[in-house]
Amino acid sequence: MAQIKITLTKSPIGRLPAQRKTVTALGLGRLSSSVIKEESAGINGMVNKIAHLVTVEKV
Structure with missing residues (x-):
């Protein structure tokens, strides 16, 4: 499968609790932090x- 690079570009402060939990579940902590994940249905849903908080690139 293809890999994607997810970068946190906006702060989750003041967002819904479910959105904040999704950010941490993806392994994103600080602004501009990035993770590389395998592209799957679950990751794409997250x-x-x-989507308004992150940028996504194909690796």
Whole structure:
């Protein structure tokens, strides 16, 4: 499968608790932190829920 790089570009402060939990579940902590994940249906769903907070690139 393909890999994607997820970078946190906006702060989750003041967002819904479910969105904040999704950010931490993906392994993102600070602004500009990045993780590389295997692209799957579960990861894509999580990214779609917080698409306004992150940027996604194909690796």
